[in-house]
Amino acid sequence: MITARLAPRTALFLPASNPRAIEKARELPADLVILDLEDAVKDADKAQARLAAVAAVAEGFGSRLAAIRLNGIGSGEYPEDVAAVASSAADFAVLPKAEGAAEVAQVARALGKPLLAMIETPLGVLAAAAIAAVPGVAGLIAGTNDLAATLRLPPSSGRAQMSVALQTIVLAARAGRVWALDGVFNRLDDAEGLAAECREGRALGFDGKSLIHPGQLAIAARAFGPSEAEIADARALIAAATGGAERYEGRMIEAMHVDQARALLERAADRTTTEHFGA
Structure with a gap:
């Protein structure tokens, strides 16, 4: 059985290849810091990012939870990521593009630490309830950018076109008694848009929101906390x-x-x- 604190209201993604961002994160009011080895890191920097992530979680982030996002299953970096994260001091591991309970269970066993599974594809959405029920899974994260792409939504589409998928992720998380974290908001200079999306996410039942910039933290924390x-x-x-x-x-x-x-x-x-x- 996995134990953890209250679900994070804010989960900040940072490139593990950016030492300045990592150092700054130690002072930021984020509930969860996610050091990314996947999309945010260039292929040439993957190995160094892995070492940096392991060193960063060993140093710690104070009272903040810390996670490391692996490269995807099937990628060349995945085996080394699993080995490094399994022996690291990270509180959680994050698995991108989770699509089936059996493979998620295999990852969870290999890591031996709580796993946050990203639901980013139609297969992932349809398997979300089974994934949330896997022993070792601590939460689901909606990967809205990839989800929009894999659903083949036009660029002009909004969140409404993903509403069924988002609600399915929340339903799966609640059935499995795990966290449900909403996807990122891409428009960095649109504070009103971020606030509106956070309010919508909370209304859908999400516990908190994944973020990509420190400037988004205060808005998300307010929205996902009670008034x-x-x-x-x-x-x-x-x-x-x-x-x-x-x-x-x-x-x-x-x-x-x-x-x-x-x-x-x-x-x-x-x-x-x-x-x-x-x-």
Whole structure:
């Protein structure tokens, strides 16, 4: 059984080949730092990036969780990535383009540490529930850029055209009792667009958002954390509840709503807690 803290609201991808970005990340308010060995790193820099990632997680990121994203299964770098990450101090490994439970289970066993599986293709979406149920899987990450490409969506398409896939990822994560992290937002200078997409992601049920720039952290953290009004309502609901179904502020509440309110307050406090993933 895997244990971890509350799901991260913010998961920041950084190229493992960029030492300045890694050093800066030690001071950033990110919940999870993901050192990337895959798309963000040139082929010529892969080996050095691997060494840098292992050294970076050995030094640590303070209270921040740290993960390393492998190169994909079947790539020339994959075997060395697995060996390096398995023996590293990383809290998590990230597997790109997860498409089947059997291969994900094999990766999880080889790594021996919690695995975040990226759902980036139609096959991955259709297998998401089985992937989330694999022992060792701690969460699913929506890979929205690759997902849009593999769904053959026109460049002008928006998130609405991926809504079924995104909701399927959330459903799979909830069924498997693992984290669900939303995909990245590409427009670095569009703060309003990022905020809107974060609100939409939270409304869909995602726990947090994967990010590609430090400037996106504050917006995502606010969006995926409860508002002051939500906190006040949760406290009042808990105080008013006496057990069983009853009327509260014009609506019916029961034990389920009290549990939701307590979970919201725990999220607001951003305390360390224990959650269970898989079976």
